[in-house]
Amino acid sequence: MTRLFVAVTLLLGLLAAASPASADSGQRELVFLNWSDYMDPALVEEFEKIHGVKVKQVYFETDDARTDLLLNTQGAGYDLIVSNDTALSAYLKSGWLDPVSAAEVPNLKHIDPRWRGEGESARYGVPYFWGTLGIGYRKDLVREPVTSWRALFQPAAALRGRIAMINDVRDTIGMALKALGHSLNNNDPKVLAQVERLLVAQRPFVKTYSYVSLGEDSALLTGEVWMAMMYSGDALMLRERNP
Secondary structure: EEEEEEEEEOOOOHHHHHOOOOOOOOOEEEEEEEEEOOOHHHHHHHHHHHOOOOEEEEEEOHHHHHHHHHHHHHOOOOOOEEEEEHHHHHHOOOOOOOOOOOOOHHHHHOOOHHHHHHOOOHEEEEEEEEEEEEEEEEEOOOOOOOOHHHHHOOOOOHHHHOEEOOOOHHHHHHHHHOOOOOOOOOHHHHHHHHHHHHHHHHHHHHOOOOOOOOOOOHHHHHHHEEEEEEEHHHHHHHHHHHO
């Protein structure tokens, strides 16, 4: 499953909408709704110095959690968000987005046109990351070859309590459908009933329905978790810490 994450401007846009961080300092504040571990702290610090603005990052753990945060305020209070492209239509219909102006973002010229996309993705967002959803696992602990989604949803007995799942409806149900040999867009009630039984049967093997961290204390690195549903870029990041 491929995912395109885009940075999207909300309400009045980027720095133009930045509000004072405090009445005393007069420093502008840019509120950035983002995944954790998605932005190099040194880059944020450099941006703050160049533009004289304080970046306040608000983190979410899943696509659904991001949407809930936005619903709580009807989109107010955030200047910039990182979102998957499939959520753009809903956010746009809610009236939360401003288009990205090419004149105000000259670095768009450095992005290959094929990644800009068409329609809403191109008008209201800027490509940031592209990757696939897959399975990250400890090859030294998982003895059987991992060759399909069945390894995650119908795991070996040794994986009981050792799996981490993404707490996201689209990802979890979509990949469960793939494990059963169906399209990830299948909405047949009988097929979805099969998915429900599959997920219930998998439950004893799942240690957590939360995304594994990417730091040195990551459950995959410590061995607390042996297998996890995760995005390809994050898996590559953890592999740098443990080949």
